[in-house]
Amino acid sequence: MNISIVGTGYVGLVTGTCFAELGVNVTCVDIDPLKINRLIYGALPLYEPNLGTMMNRNVEEGRLHFETDFAQGFSDVDYVFCTIDTEPDEDGSTNLAPIMNIAKTFGQRIFHYCTFVLKSTVPVGTATKVRQVIEDEIAQRGVDVDFDVVSNPDFLTEGNAIKDFMKPDRIVIGVETERGREAMQRLYRTILLHSNRYVIYTDTRTAEMIKYAATSMLATRVSFMNEIANLCEIVGADINVVRQGVGTDSRIGPKYIYPGCGYGGTLFPQDIKDLIKIGDSNNFDMQVLKAVDQVNVRQKRILFNKLKAHFGDSLKDKTIAMWGLSFKPETDDMREAPSIVTLDLLTEAGCDIRVYDPVAMNATKLRWGQVYCGIDMYDAVRGADALLLLTEWRQFRIPAWDRVKELMRNPLIIDGRNIYDAAELEAQGFTYHCIGR
Numbered sequence: 001m002n003i004s005i006v007g008t009g010y011v012g013l014v015t016g017t018c019f020a021e022l023g024v025n026v027t028c029v030d031i032d033p034l035k036i037n038r039l040i041y042g043a044l045p046l047y048e049p050n051l052g053t054m055m056n057r058n059v060e061e062g063r064l065h066f067e068t069d070f071a072q073g074f075s076d077v078d079y080v081f082c083t084i085d086t087e088p089d090e091d092g093s094t095n096l097a098p099i100m101n102i103a104k105t106f107g108q109r110i111f112h113y114c115t116f117v118l119k120s121t122v123p124v125g126t127a128t129k130v131r132q133v134i135e136d137e138i139a140q141r142g143v144d145v146d147f148d149v150v151s152n153p154d155f156l157t158e159g160n161a162i163k164d165f166m167k168p169d170r171i172v173i174g175v176e177t178e179r180g181r182e183a184m185q186r187l188y189r190t191i192l193l194h195s196n197r198y199v200i201y202t203d204t205r206t207a208e209m210i211k212y213a214a215t216s217m218l219a220t221r222v223s224f225m226n227e228i229a230n231l232c233e234i235v236g237a238d239i240n241v242v243r244q245g246v247g248t249d250s251r252i253g254p255k256y257i258y259p260g261c262g263y264g265g266t267l268f269p270q271d272i273k274d275l276i277k278i279g280d281s282n283n284f285d286m287q288v289l290k291a292v293d294q295v296n297v298r299q300k301r302i303l304f305n306k307l308k309a310h311f312g313d314s315l316k317d318k319t320i321a322m323w324g325l326s327f328k329p330e331t332d333d334m335r336e337a338p339s340i341v342t343l344d345l346l347t348e349a350g351c352d353i354r355v356y357d358p359v360a361m362n363a364t365k366l367r368w369g370q371v372y373c374g375i376d377m378y379d380a381v382r383g384a385d386a387l388l389l390l391t392e393w394r395q396f397r398i399p400a401w402d403r404v405k406e407l408m409r410n411p412l413i414i415d416g417r418n419i420y421d422a423a424e425l426e427a428q429g430f431t432y433h434c435i436g437r
């Protein structure tokens with residue numbers, strides 16, 4: 001079985017590597033020659049636990065290849081996975097031109113039955129458009145080749161991506177023909193061998209909608225709890241206990257109800273915006289999602305606002321330390337992270353900024369040249385007037401507080417993920433603020 005994966009980012013690289021691990025012959029194609037070159041030499045362009053080792057093993061064993069040449073990448077394949085990122089157009093709608101170009105190339109290159117699998121998150125109806133483009137190309141060539149277009153949205157979470165691929169909660173397959181369904185069954189059979197995992201077969205439009213609805217539901221839970229947390233602060237309630245009281249209700253469950261300084265990454269913010277846009281273009285006002293987005297925009301400023309509330313209006317020349325830059329632990333992805341908003345606000349306010357993140361500091365050096373990147377988490381707090389915690393990396397969970405206190409100029413901790421114990425910190429002489437208490 002031969003698979004080509006177009007787009008070698010998070011989703012593409014994880015999907016390609018995992019299929020190779022299952023014995024499939026995989027070629028990953030990307031338009032970024034630098035990325036492909038680095039991959040050929042074994043350098044992972046992103047941080048994802050265990051991915052590098054698995055990738056290099058599969059390269060060595062001859063099942064995983066990297067290409068910039070689509071002609072090579074598409075030769076003699078049974079499946080083409082489209083896993084590229086999509087950019088919004090000027091009007092905010094998703095620019096589908098790159099996906100349609102890949103569909104065209106597919107239509108020009110296939111010589112026998114092949115399945116085109118859309119894994120990128122795309123507006124409802126995209127699979128239908130892709131099918132039309134491929135049909136047109138094949139008709140132009142005057143050949144008779146069969147194909148199917150399948151919507152197979154991705155639900156991976158960065159930092160847990162290999163497990164999410166190998167042991168998914170469910171696999172959603174939107175497909176319009178029995179032949180396409182059988183092709184996907186063949187492909188995923190190995191993953192489903194030893195479990196009762198759900199495979200949801202449906203039409204392509206419903207599959208496309210499932211992806212948006214699932215992401216939006218999670219983002220809604222987060223924004224909802226952040227709003228409740230902010231109200232807890234005002235009325236004197238404790239969000240940590242409220243969260244337990246809410247999450248132990250079996251109808252609700254404990255996941256995605258942790259208050260914090262806002263969600264980030266590409267998924268939540270982008271999918272919410274896309275779905276609002278899909279609503280708008282169908283004259284349907286997505287009121288809940290607009291509020292979810294607005295609450296999140298506000299929440300990303302919360303650490304800065306707490307800092308201002310503590311020091312009064314002027315933060316000029318204050319030294320502020322930050323632990324964590326990535327939008328969540330176990331990834332170097334800073335896209336749409338609360339740290340970006342915080343870094344911008346602190347810079348604007350004239351602060352000296354010192355940061356530490358185990359893997360996400362390179363992007364910071366490029367965009368905020370004046371920011372000091374610590375050698376380790378303790379180096380980052382040297383001389384600081386406040387320490388902000390933005391990402392709950394494991395190594396930040398039980399710091400040597402006596403060392404932190406000794407290094408800081410002023411012992412103020414603002415915990416954007418509610419991971420510390422207020423009583424413990426206050427007993428050690430810190431002033432401690434968190435979210436929703």
Ligand SMILES: NC(=O)c1ccc[n+]([C@@H]2O[C@H](COP(=O)([O-])OP(=O)(O)OC[C@H]3O[C@@H](n4cnc5c(N)ncnc54)[C@H](O)[C@@H]3O)[C@@H](O)[C@H]2O)c1
Pocket residue numbers: 006007008009010011012029030031032035083084085086098099102119120121122154155156157158266267270
């Ligand atoms: N990252 C996630 O956690 C996640 C989870 C589920 C779904 N998704 C969705 O999957 C898609 C990909 O996300 P990602 O995070 O992997 O993106 P990414 O930015 O990490 O990777 C995208 C890759 O596609 C390449 N690319 C762009 N245009 C191309 C083209 N025309 N031809 C070949 N390569 C091209 C880029 O160079 C890049 O390497 C998006 O639609 C995203 O919404 C992402």
